[in-house]
Amino acid sequence: MTNVIEIRELRVEYPGRNRSEPPRVAVDGLSLSVRPGEVFGFLGPNGAGKTTTMNVLLGFVNATGGEAFLFGVNVREPIARQRIGYLPELTYYYRFLTAEELLRFYARIFGIPRAETDRRIDALLKLVELESVRRRPIKTYSKGMQQRVGLAQALINNPDLLILDEPTSGLDPLGRMKVREIIQRLKQEGKTVFFSSHELGEVETVCDRVAIISQGRVREEGRVSDLVAKYRCDLERVFLKVIGYEPPSGN
Amino acid sequence: MNRVLAIAGVVIRELYRRKDFYVLFVLTALITLLLGAVNFFNDPKIVRYLKEVCLLLIWISAVVIAVTTTARQIPSEKENRTIFPLLAKPVTRWEVILGKFAGCWLAAGIALLVFYLFFAVISESRGGEGTPAPKAAAATQVAPGPQAHDDHAHEPGCCNHAPASPNPWLVYLQGAWLHWMMLAVVIAMVLFGSLIFAAPSSNATIMFIVIGGILLLGEHLNKVALRQTEPVQTILQILYFAIPHLEWFDLRDFIIYDHPPVAFGPCALATAYAAAYALLLLVAAWLVFRRKGLTT
Numbered sequence: 001m002t003n004v005i006e007i008r009e010l011r012v013e014y015p016g017r018n019r020s021e022p023p024r025v026a027v028d029g030l031s032l033s034v035r036p037g038e039v040f041g042f043l044g045p046n047g048a049g050k051t052t053t054m055n056v057l058l059g060f061v062n063a064t065g066g067e068a069f070l071f072g073v074n075v076r077e078p079i080a081r082q083r084i085g086y087l088p089e090l091t092y093y094y095r096f097l098t099a100e101e102l103l104r105f106y107a108r109i110f111g112i113p114r115a116e117t118d119r120r121i122d123a124l125l126k127l128v129e130l131e132s133v134r135r136r137p138i139k140t141y142s143k144g145m146q147q148r149v150g151l152a153q154a155l156i157n158n159p160d161l162l163i164l165d166e167p168t169s170g171l172d173p174l175g176r177m178k179v180r181e182i183i184q185r186l187k188q189e190g191k192t193v194f195f196s197s198h199e200l201g202e203v204e205t206v207c208d209r210v211a212i213i214s215q216g217r218v219r220e221e222g223r224v225s226d227l228v229a230k231y232r233c234d235l236e237r238v239f240l241k242v243i244g245y246e247p248p249s250g251n
Numbered sequence: 252m253n254r255v256l257a258i259a260g261v262v263i264r265e266l267y268r269r270k271d272f273y274v275l276f277v278l279t280a281l282i283t284l285l286l287g288a289v290n291f292f293n294d295p296k297i298v299r300y301l302k303e304v305c306l307l308l309i310w311i312s313a314v315v316i317a318v319t320t321t322a323r324q325i326p327s328e329k330e331n332r333t334i335f336p337l338l339a340k341p342v343t344r345w346e347v348i349l350g351k352f353a354g355c356w357l358a359a360g361i362a363l364l365v366f367y368l369f370f371a372v373i374s375e376s377r378g379g380e381g382t383p384a385p386k387a388a389a390a391t392q393v394a395p396g397p398q399a400h401d402d403h404a405h406e407p408g409c410c411n412h413a414p415a416s417p418n419p420w421l422v423y424l425q426g427a428w429l430h431w432m433m434l435a436v437v438i439a440m441v442l443f444g445s446l447i448f449a450a451p452s453s454n455a456t457i458m459f460i461v462i463g464g465i466l467l468l469g470e471h472l473n474k475v476a477l478r479q480t481e482p483v484q485t486i487l488q489i490l491y492f493a494i495p496h497l498e499w500f501d502l503r504d505f506i507i508y509d510h511p512p513v514a515f516g517p518c519a520l521a522t523a524y525a526a527a528y529a530l531l532l533l534v535a536a537w538l539v540f541r542r543k544g545l546t547t
Binding site: 046052055058059061078079080081082084086088090092093094095097101105106108109110111150153154157163 | 253254256257258260261264268269331332333334336337338339340342343409538543
């Protein structure tokens, strides 16, 4: 079976700010694959290359080297994004639109028929509990509500793969739990979820497999239970060991 | 096409919600009041002058709306990061460019329609008080060729005028149509500029200068070039043939002096000329945009 995500020897360089400054390597020969139906955690410290890798998968950034595929289609082809949903780290949507208008707009982008669009909008707004405010402009929403609109737009096309960039960042405990519930529900429906997070407890709860990256390279990859058994500690300590963090003596 | 129209729809909705159109309507009302005052003067020269002022206002406000609206489209998508969820969908960058163009152009079209409709209704309801101008005063702006200009405008059988027609509505319609075509070129130019210049304000300022320069000096560049020595002459001539001649779309004098409508051929040629330039600029914008990396 084709992997949902296939990344081979990916390399991304950002040009220096001036001619004398050498290019900055954000991703350096990263390879990984995500199988259908998996919830895959993509972990790493800030600046490790997580978001850049996601940017390549989503076609925002062109890779300097290597290849990346979604459902076997090169990420450079827009059609590769037909079956994915994406939730950015920070929610930025057209603030002058209402939640309903925003979802209708994205449904139109996917070419979803009108009747089906209406049905999906109703179901999604119910799922993210925004039914009562569906006709209010997004600019009047709280941060948690905006994040839930983001989740709804990521699901409008009933995607087979969901890419979530730190979906719970900035949310209160209730908001986090809701997002976690939705991820679990998607997992039960057989969807593939690829997400980055700094909430390692959350990752431990929902993920089947994880990859820990540092300085643009995969340092460790495997099932959460296997990694915990291998390092004989919880995922947080595994993470710290893998990225090479040495705690000050006495701690 | 559906995706392009969806993006265009959001552009129009934004304009509507930002209340830009309301400013336009207020401006239209002012123009109407200005025209409504013509009976106080009862002097054809003043009436003609007022018509000229009204049309100039329409031209300036249409260009201002087109430039300021278009200049902020892509930069604000980047600044507000709405470009990321959009491009994460199966949308090509060409579709984004086309959608933005279509949205701005349609919005400008709606604004123009309102402007010209008010202007025409008020002007004609007062019996079309304008008086014919001397023949030579009617420049043949809709002449897609550098030679067809004022010098020959008064020669019998020359130019692009259809036989005299008592139908002023057709002139208004042609005026509005060619104005809209001119705005297509302007919008495509500003969209291209918005991918070159970092800030919308700098893009808008530069574009105002370029558009103003073309409208005021464009038709004279060739004449200026003839008086220069090489290589300035060649450079100016290249510039003359390379720039989009926005002044060719200006039918204000036809409206002010109650001239007969422009023949179909030149009108169609001007439309094709605008379409070609708009397409060229949109392709240039796409070539820049497709290579641009976007980092979240």
